[in-house]
Amino acid sequence: MKALVDGKKCTVCGVCSDVCPFGAITVGETSVEISDECTLCGMCVDTCEFGAISLPEVGAGPAADLADYNGVWVFAEWRDGTVHKVSYELLGAGRQLADKRGVELAAVLLGHGLGEALSSELIAYGADVVYLVDHPQLARFTNEAYADVLVDLIHKKRPEILLAGATSIGRSFIPRVAASVRTGLTADCTELDISEEGLLLQTRPAFGGNVMATIVCPNSRPQMATVRPKVMRPVRQPEHPGRSEVIEVSDGIFQNRVEVLEVIPEQDQTAKLTEADIIVSGGRGLGKAENFVLLEELAQLVKGAVGASRGAVEEGWIAPSHQVGQTGRTVAPTLYMAVGLSGAIQHVVGMQGSKIIVAVNKDREAPVFDVASCGVVADLFEFIPAFIRKIKQERE
Amino acid sequence: MHIVVCIKQVPDTKNVRIDPDTHTLVRQGVESIINPFDLFAVEAALQIKDASSATITVITMGPPQAEEALREVLSRGVDAALLLSDRAFAGADTWATSVTLSAAIRKLGNVDLILCGKQAVDGDTAQVGPEVATLLDIPYATFVKKMEPLDAQHLKVTRQTDEGTEVWKLSTPALITVIKEVGEPRLPSLRHKMRAKKAAIPVWGIAELGLDANDVGLCGSFTQVVRVFSPPRRTDRVIIEGSLEEQVEQLYRYLKEAKVPGI
Ligand SMILES: Cc1cc2nc3c(=O)[nH]c(=O)nc-3n(C[C@H](O)[C@H](O)[C@H](O)COP(=O)(O)OP(=O)(O)OC[C@H]3O[C@@H](n4cnc5c(N)ncnc54)[C@H](O)[C@@H]3O)c2cc1C
Ligand SMILES: Nc1ncnc2c1ncn2[C@@H]1O[C@H](COP(=O)(O)O)[C@@H](O)[C@H]1O
Numbered sequence: 006m007k008a009l010v011d012g013k014k015c016t017v018c019g020v021c022s023d024v025c026p027f028g029a030i031t032v033g034e035t036s037v038e039i040s041d042e043c044t045l046c047g048m049c050v051d052t053c054e055f056g057a058i059s060l061p062e063v064g065a066g067p068a069a070d071l072a073d074y075n076g077v078w079v080f081a082e083w084r085d086g087t088v089h090k091v092s093y094e095l096l097g098a099g100r101q102l103a104d105k106r107g108v109e110l111a112a113v114l115l116g117h118g119l120g121e122a123l124s125s126e127l128i129a130y131g132a133d134v135v136y137l138v139d140h141p142q143l144a145r146f147t148n149e150a151y152a153d154v155l156v157d158l159i160h161k162k163r164p165e166i167l168l169a170g171a172t173s174i175g176r177s178f179i180p181r182v183a184a185s186v187r188t189g190l191t192a193d194c195t196e197l198d199i200s201e202e203g204l205l206l207q208t209r210p211a212f213g214g215n216v217m218a219t220i221v222c223p224n225s226r227p228q229m230a231t232v233r234p235k236v237m238r239p240v241r242q243p244e245h246p247g248r249s250e251v252i253e254v255s256d257g258i259f260q261n262r263v264e265v266l267e268v269i270p271e272q273d274q275t276a277k278l279t280e281a282d283i284i285v286s287g288g289r290g291l292g293k294a295e296n297f298v299l300l301e302e303l304a305q306l307v308k309g310a311v312g313a314s315r316g317a318v319e320e321g322w323i324a325p326s327h328q329v330g331q332t333g334r335t336v337a338p339t340l341y342m343a344v345g346l347s348g349a350i351q352h353v354v355g356m357q358g359s360k361i362i363v364a365v366n367k368d369r370e371a372p373v374f375d376v377a378s379c380g381v382v383a384d385l386f387e388f389i390p391a392f393i394r395k396i397k398q399e400r401e
Numbered sequence: 402m403h404i405v406v407c408i409k410q411v412p413d414t415k416n417v418r419i420d421p422d423t424h425t426l427v428r429q430g431v432e433s434i435i436n437p438f439d440l441f442a443v444e445a446a447l448q449i450k451d452a453s454s455a456t457i458t459v460i461t462m463g464p465p466q467a468e469e470a471l472r473e474v475l476s477r478g479v480d481a482a483l484l485l486s487d488r489a490f491a492g493a494d495t496w497a498t499s500v501t502l503s504a505a506i507r508k509l510g511n512v513d514l515i516l517c518g519k520q521a522v523d524g525d526t527a528q529v530g531p532e533v534a535t536l537l538d539i540p541y542a543t544f545v546k547k548m549e550p551l552d553a554q555h556l557k558v559t560r561q562t563d564e565g566t567e568v569w570k571l572s573t574p575a576l577i578t579v580i581k582e583v584g585e586p587r588l589p590s591l592r593h594k595m596r597a598k599k600a601a602i603p604v605w606g607i608a609e610l611g612l613d614a615n616d617v618g619l620c621g622s623f624t625q626v627v628r629v630f631s632p633p634r635r636t637d638r639v640i641i642e643g644s645l646e647e648q649v650e651q652l653y654r655y656l657k658e659a660k661v662p663g664i
């Protein structure tokens with residue numbers, strides 16, 4: 006199968022051929038040909054201003070009972086006995102979706118000995134109901150236990166939408182949930198909305214962030230998405246009414262094919278990239294390992310974390326756990342400071358979700374300035390110490 | 402021990418970018434590369450083979466030219482390769498891809514360990530590994546940086562999480578998705594290159610896999626792309642030049658006005 010060209014509408018302008026990431030479109034004298042290289046990615050469909058290209062209809066046949074599913078669910082993650090911020094963000098987003106659909110918003114809390122405090126916080130952030138499963142097997146995260154309990158709840162209660170954070174936990178076990186209930190799943194969304202037909206519109210970056218794609222899941226339920234942390238806004242409404250419901254699961258659910266032997270928290274606080282509001286990242290421009298002290302000082306001053314480019318990691322100046330990018334961590338802090346790094350696409354894909362990107366580079370032509378919200382053309386060895394002095398001064 | 406490694410050929414994202422003036426995607430000679438994470442998976446398999454004895458089969462689902470990717474990993478020392486290719490597979494989402502891969506693995510039979518990359522860099526979903534494991538009903542661990550066999554039936558893995566590391570014990574057969582810390586991929590060797598050139602690579606389609614065209618590719622997919630567009634461009638970009646004092650002052654004010662916490 007491949008994209009379809011409507012010969013009546015096509016003007017043979019060739020724009021589609023330029024945008025095809027697979028080189029599947031050739032422009033002839035009078036018509037456009039799409040070859041078997043086409044992967045149906047849809048890039049061409051949207052760029053054609055004449056509406057001449059379309060994709061064949063998807064199948065997976067309509068499930069008979071779509072109408073039986075209702076309500077929006079948020080998987081509530083926690084760490085060390087407190088709710089993870091991303092879950093509050095998802096409740097903020099989920100609240101809007103639930104209101105548009107005119108349905109209930111639920112938070113699903115799986116764990117052991119978590120207590121009432123967590124439920125009441127989830128309600129204060131917008132949940133109408135908290136489904137709580139308390140079981141010793143849920144004291145530590147494993148894909149199987151978490152997924153199989155959540156699947157059991159989905160079969161019992163039938164939500165139409167299920168959201169989870171695109172954290173190392175969400176991205177690990179949610180695919181098992183989706184595959185078990187036989188439904189679609191969209192990873193790492195940055196935007197959610199409801200279409201006129203009432204479908205969940207899931208928007209996410211693709212091709213290393215070069216394009217955005219909006220995805221729907223028309224014929225199966227629930228519609229499932231993991232959502233990137235720090236893009237949705239939490240809204241605390243202390244007066245919001247809600248209830249909690251304890252749900253029992255049978256011991257038979259647990260398969261015990263996986264055992265958690267050890268959990269070792271990151272010792273190096275400056276490597277806690279995914280949680281930090283501010284990340285100060287360094288690249289090859291730092292010149293040597295000792296110079297990372299400069300960035301550490303700045304990071305400590307603003308209570309941030311230290312990131313790095315692969316360039317700096319490869320030089321051995323900093324541990325791989327700090328690496329941001331395609332082969333490192335994906336981060337989205339409020340402020341990302343890219344210092345002495347060139348902004349290679351593999352680095353940029355890991356940080357372009359940041360709210361503000363400040364680049365410090367002495368080369369006015371460095372690609373990093375293309376993604377920066379604020380670019381400082383300067384020698385980092387002069388600029389960073391002066392900037393540290395400025396912050397200290399202002400605080401006095 | 403029989404290890405299956407799933408690899409994917411992807412467009413080299415380095416060359417895919419949006420033209421800032423025309424807002425269209427530019428693909429100056431977009432080459433196909435092997436998804437970088439999958440090369441780490443191949444390396445992890447080869448390390449197991451080095452340490453004990455193992456047979457490694459690499460599989461990919463893709464268009465006919467994905468055969469190149471298979472020859473390349475054959476030249477790095479894996480034993481066999483299998484191409485899953487059929488027009489009906491086109492347009493698969495992660496579910497339909499997983500249906501196809503798991504059908505092939507089931508048909509191969511007697512697989513002890515399946516290795517995948519953490520994610521494919523074209524879609525960045527990280528879903529295919531876990532979904533294949535689910536369809537095969539075997540345990541799995543994601544984001545693994547180290548693994549060692551414990552005994553004939555168990556595997557110990559160290560995985561990277563947002564908060565640190567975790568050590569898990571899994572019963573085999575199991576599926577593992579790996580990150581770059583498993584080790585730098587070795588280069589093709591001359592001896593293996595010779596063999597790779599001549600190796601016969603079977604091609605399986607829906608008939609060989611016993612699948613229905615409606616269960617794979619676009620038809621078998623649950624998700625559907627309805628719109629593709631370029632990300633909104635930053636219109637608010639500020640470039641700060643001038644004397645050091647001015648630059649420091651300007652950046653400080655910029656961040657203050659943006660109310661960045663901690664500044
Ligand atoms: C498959 C693959 C995956 C990859 N994954 C990643 C990844 O996850 N993360 C990643 O970061 N990279 C990744 N890379 C590597 C990436 O392509 C670049 O090579 C790398 O990011 C470059 O690091 P850098 O910017 O620190 O170094 P360089 O490109 O060498 O840039 C150094 C910059 O510092 C500036 N500079 C020098 N001195 C000063 C000074 N005194 N003051 C101010 N500025 C100065 C220079 O102008 C230059 O722009 C990957 C590559 C491949 C092929
Ligand atoms: N078409 C495919 N053929 C073989 N393996 C694949 C394919 N797509 C994905 N995979 C495997 O699944 C991993 C995750 O892919 P993804 O879910 O697309 O990010 C990859 O690193 C591969 O190991």
